[in-house]
Amino acid sequence: MREIVTAALQMGPIQKADSRRQVVDRMIALLDQAHAAGADFAVFPELTLTTFFPRWYMEDQAEVDTWFETQMPGPETQPLFDKAKDYGIAISFGFAELTPEGRHFNTSIQTDPSGEIIARYRKVHLPGHSEYDSDRDFQHLEKRYFLPGDLGFPVYRTLGGLFGMCICNDRRWPETYRVMGLQGVEMVTLGFNTPSVNSQLPDEGLQDRLFHHRLSCQSGAYQNATWVVAVAKAGVEDGHPLFGGSLIIDPNGKIVAETQTEEDEMIIHPCDLDACTFGKTTIFDFKRHRRIEHYGLITQRTGAEPPE
Amino acid sequence: MREIVTAALQMGPIQKADSRRQVVDRMIALLDQAHAAGADFAVFPELTLTTFFPRWYMEDQAEVDTWFETQMPGPETQPLFDKAKDYGIAISFGFAELTPEGRHFNTSIQTDPSGEIIARYRKVHLPGHSEYDSDRDFQHLEKRYFLPGDLGFPVYRTLGGLFGMCICNDRRWPETYRVMGLQGVEMVTLGFNTPSVNSQLPDEGLQDRLFHHRLSCQSGAYQNATWVVAVAKAGVEDGHPLFGGSLIIDPNGKIVAETQTEEDEMIIHPCDLDACTFGKTTIFDFKRHRRIEHYGLITQRTGAEPPE
Numbered sequence: 001m002r003e004i005v006t007a008a009l010q011m012g013p014i015q016k017a018d019s020r021r022q023v024v025d026r027m028i029a030l031l032d033q034a035h036a037a038g039a040d041f042a043v044f045p046e047l048t049l050t051t052f053f054p055r056w057y058m059e060d061q062a063e064v065d066t067w068f069e070t071q072m073p074g075p076e077t078q079p080l081f082d083k084a085k086d087y088g089i090a091i092s093f094g095f096a097e098l099t100p101e102g103r104h105f106n107t108s109i110q111t112d113p114s115g116e117i118i119a120r121y122r123k124v125h126l127p128g129h130s131e132y133d134s135d136r137d138f139q140h141l142e143k144r145y146f147l148p149g150d151l152g153f154p155v156y157r158t159l160g161g162l163f164g165m166c167i168c169n170d171r172r173w174p175e176t177y178r179v180m181g182l183q184g185v186e187m188v189t190l191g192f193n194t195p196s197v198n199s200q201l202p203d204e205g206l207q208d209r210l211f212h213h214r215l216s217c218q219s220g221a222y223q224n225a226t227w228v229v230a231v232a233k234a235g236v237e238d239g240h241p242l243f244g245g246s247l248i249i250d251p252n253g254k255i256v257a258e259t260q261t262e263e264d265e266m267i268i269h270p271c272d273l274d275a276c277t278f279g280k281t282t283i284f285d286f287k288r289h290r291r292i293e294h295y296g297l298i299t300q301r302t303g304a305e306p307p308e
Numbered sequence: 309m310r311e312i313v314t315a316a317l318q319m320g321p322i323q324k325a326d327s328r329r330q331v332v333d334r335m336i337a338l339l340d341q342a343h344a345a346g347a348d349f350a351v352f353p354e355l356t357l358t359t360f361f362p363r364w365y366m367e368d369q370a371e372v373d374t375w376f377e378t379q380m381p382g383p384e385t386q387p388l389f390d391k392a393k394d395y396g397i398a399i400s401f402g403f404a405e406l407t408p409e410g411r412h413f414n415t416s417i418q419t420d421p422s423g424e425i426i427a428r429y430r431k432v433h434l435p436g437h438s439e440y441d442s443d444r445d446f447q448h449l450e451k452r453y454f455l456p457g458d459l460g461f462p463v464y465r466t467l468g469g470l471f472g473m474c475i476c477n478d479r480r481w482p483e484t485y486r487v488m489g490l491q492g493v494e495m496v497t498l499g500f501n502t503p504s505v506n507s508q509l510p511d512e513g514l515q516d517r518l519f520h521h522r523l524s525c526q527s528g529a530y531q532n533a534t535w536v537v538a539v540a541k542a543g544v545e546d547g548h549p550l551f552g553g554s555l556i557i558d559p560n561g562k563i564v565a566e567t568q569t570e571e572d573e574m575i576i577h578p579c580d581l582d583a584c585t586f587g588k589t590t591i592f593d594f595k596r597h598r599r600i601e602h603y604g605l606i607t608q609r610t611g612a613e614p615p616e
Contacts, residue, residue, distance in 0.1 A: 124599045127591065152602045155615055162614055172591065174482030174531055175603045182605040184614035200590055208560070212530060215561055219527035222520060223482055252516070253523055280612065282508055283435065283480065287611025291432045294460045295483045297490040299607045303595025304588065306470055306492035307463055 002160050002273040004187070006229055007034035007042045010246040012263035013235035014051045020076035023049050026264055027093070028083050033266045035087040040113070041159060042084070044093035045233040046123075046168045046191035047106065049077070052233065053096075054141045055195075055240055057132050064145055068098035072109060072117070085115030090159055094167055094191045096146075097122070106146045108165050108191060112158055119156045121165035122149030125173050136199040138240060142169075155183035161273040168192040171230060172216045174223070175298070181224030182286065186251075186273040188220065189229045196241040210245050214255065222253030225279025227271050234262035251276040310468050310581040312495070314537055315342035315350045318554040320571035321543035322359045328384040331357050334572055335401070336391050341574045343395040348421070349467060350392070352401035353541040354431075354476045354499035355414065357385070360541065361404075362449045363503075363548055365440050372453055376406035380417060380425070393423030398467055402475055402499040404453075405430070414454045416473050416499060420466055427464045429473035430457030433481050444507040446548060450477075463491035469581040476500035479538060480524045482531070483606070489532030490594065494559075494581040496528065497537045504549035518553050522563065530561030533587025535579045542570035559584040 009030040014023055027044060034042045047053075053067045072095065073081045084091045090113050097107035106123035126148055128140030153176060155164040164180040164187075171190050180188055194213065198204040213230070221228040227250060234244035241262075248257040248269045257267040283289075317338040322331055335352060342350045355361075361375040380403065381389045392399045398421050405415035414431035434456055436448030461484060463472045472488040472495075479498050488496055502521065506512040521538070529536040535558060542552035549570075556565040556577045565575040591597075 124602050125597055127597065148599055149602075157615065169591075169597075172531065173598070174486065174527070175598070175606060178482065179603060179605050182609050182612050184612045201586065208562075212561065215523070215527050215530055219482070219523050222523055223480065253520065254516075278509065283477075285611075289433055289435065289477075290481070290483070290610045291456055292607050292610050294432050294457075295487060295607050297487050298483060299600050299603050301490050302598045302600050303593075304490050304492045307465065 003270045004159055004161065004273060005038050005040045005268060006248065006271045007037065007039040007266050007268040008229050008231045008246045008248055008257070009034060009042050009044050010231055010244060010259045010265045011045050011048060011233045013237040013242070014233065016051050016238050018051070020049050024076055024080050027080050030264055030266055031080070031083055031087065031089065034268065035089060037266070037268050039089055039268060041090045043189045043229050043231050044091065044191060045231045046094040046108070046193050047096060048093040048191065048233065049095050051237045052193040052242065054128065054145055055139050057139050057141060065098060068096040068104060070098050072097070081111070081115045084111060088113040092165065092189050104146050105149060106142065106167055108167055110158065110163065110165060118158055119154065119163070119165065120151065121154070121167065122151050123167040123170060124149040124153070125170045125176070127169040137197065137202060138195070138199050140199060153179040155180050155185045161186045164188050166190045168194065171220065172212070174220065177220035177224045177226070181226065185224065185226050186276045187227040187229065187271065191231045191233070193233045193242050196243045206243060209243055213245055214247065217247055218249055218253040218255065221249040221251060223284065225251040225276045225284050227251055227276070232259070251279050311578045312467055312469065312581060313346050313348045313576060314556065314579045315345065315347040315574050315576040316537050316539045316554045316556055316565070317342060317350050317352050318539055318552060318567045318573045319353050319356060319541045321545040321550070322541065324359050324546050326359070328357050332384055332388050335388050338572055338574055339388070339391055339395065339397065342576065343397060345574070345576050347397055347576060349398045351497045351537050351539050352399065352499060353539045354402040354416070354501050355404060356401040356499065356541065357403050359545045360501040360550065362436065362453055363447050365447050365449060373406060376404040376412060378406050380405070389419070389423045392419060396421040400473065400497050412454050413457060414450065414475055416475055418466065418471065418473065426466055427462065427471070427473065428459065429462065429475065430459050431475040431478060432457040432461070433478045433484070435477040445505065445510060446503070446507050448507060461487040463488050463493045469494045472496050474498045476502065479528065480520070482528065485528035485532045485534070489534065493532065493534050494584045495535040495537065495579065499539045499541070501541045501550050504551045514551060517551055521553055522555065525555055526557055526561045526563065529557040529559060531592065533559040533584045533592050535559055535584070540567070559587050
């Protein structure tokens with residue numbers, strides 16, 4: 001048994017006017033709960049430190065840059081790192097990263113129990129669009145504000161196991177999990193900010209939105225025999241609703257914990273990484289069963305091309 | 309609207325002692341039902357013509373070969389082709405194929421409404437094992453009796469749309485759907501014979517087995533914005549139970565029809581191929597969103613290799 005007591009720390013809404021300091025105080029309050037419950041590892045959402053700013057159209061790059069972090073930890077986030085270190089809890093969270101070279105990414109990091117950053121991931125599958133789209137009920141400008149991630153999907157050893165990260169829309173792409181599965185991943189963590197309404201299909205409804213979210217995360221877990229921990233930023237941000245539905249999913253694809261609110265809320269589960277072994281050595285023993293000679297199009301072709 | 313009225317024609321159990329003629333009579337009876345219900349297209353299971361013989365360990369190749377077809381159509385299956393042609397119904401079904409060169413495949417074919425075979429698929433992901441395994445409650449010797457398919461996952465034009473096939477265990481592998489999705493597939497059909505009991509995990513239970521089946525088919529449909537029609541051979545064959553759960557799934561990943569028995573049973577649905585368009589042009593517009601530069605391991609590496 002390699003049990004990692006894992007807390008998914010869902011965040012309720014963050015308004016445009018909220019400060020980093022206010023957000024970090026809320027994160028620390030959730031971390032206090034996780035510590036009280038015996039957590040080894042605590043996972044926060046995508047873009048945890050701010051509102052989901054890609055819904056706002058901005059032309060002034062200086063304004064855009066106010067949503068980004070140039071240091072991690074920086075003065076505002078140092079108290080979170082200090083608290084995690086005090087507690088000996090490894091943490092993961094997402095933020096908008098502005099590099100010294102001026103590149104912008106939708107990033108997440110993971111620390112070890114001593115508070116050191118031991119892994120970094122930059123979102124590969126940016127959803128949405130790059131120019132103002134008057135056909136949408138609201139904007140989703142991730143392709144405007146971020147570059148696609150340049151680090152791939154690294155899997156790293158920590159906490160006695162094999163961990164990987166992805167972010168939000170990445171979870172809908174089976175390639176995401178498979179690239180990590182091929183590195184033996186035992187726990188995939190991800191944060192998300194997902195509008196409760198489809199900006200291009202208002203009739204879709206919240207239940208269908210949650211269904212697609214669960215379907216993507218559960219199939220990724222099952223088909224790679226890995227834990228998946230998916231953590232929402234939820235609730236109504238300046239009039240724009242995001243859904244909750246943070247999940248802890250076992251390597252069998254079963255949901256073992258799910259949030260019930262759209263507020264700051266913890267779910268926690270003792271995740272035995274050895275529970276990955278059965279799937280990885282039987283039906284999803286890749287070495288025995290995969291047939292890469294027939295998968296070529298997956299890496300040869302970006303878009304769909306129907307036959308003549 | 310490009311509506312294909314599609315019938316999933318689940319077959320109940322076929323015993324070892326049952327003849328091809330008996331089976332074809334049952335297939336024709338189901339086809340009569342499909343015709344009466346206005347079907348354009350009728351889909352039968354994997355290895356429709358016989359019991360699921362890979363559960364039986366055989367050392368005599370002549371005995372093995374009795375389960376295979378050397379002609380398609382052959383004398384025993386010609387009446388089925390004739391009836392389908394009379395009705396103007398395109399059909400798809402699976403059978404064990406022995407080629408003139410002596411190669412053995414787990415194969416399915418599709419006809420057009422005139423009864424001509426217009427596509428052939430050979431199962432790529434063979435589950436199970438090749439030697440007798442005394443640790444299992446029962447055998448699953450597909451790797452003994454079949455070669456892995458050598459035709460990839462072709463997508464072909466028929467019935468005014470883009471169709472593809474896979475078989476049984478293929479449905480658990482996201483690569484299967486993706487390779488077809490990259491060819492614009494609008495309907496994936498598959499047959500299956502899935503034991504109700506996991507031979508390596510008897511406690512798993514039927515509900516978990518059905519959950520994994522639905523999860524795999526639904527995620528494949530959603531993530532490629534395609535219809536998926538999954539058809540069981542079900543019921544107790546010579547003491548060995550197979551589950552039912554034949555499904556018609558829309559391009560949104562929703563189950564629109566599911567069988568309720570483990571017997572010969574039809575489900576039918578008017579499948580509008582144009583319903584694929586929304587997903588294929590928005591969230592799963594591959595050309596805009598996929599990032600093949602990060603998918604390399606999927607085709608470079610067969611088995612999982614953890615980092616140092």
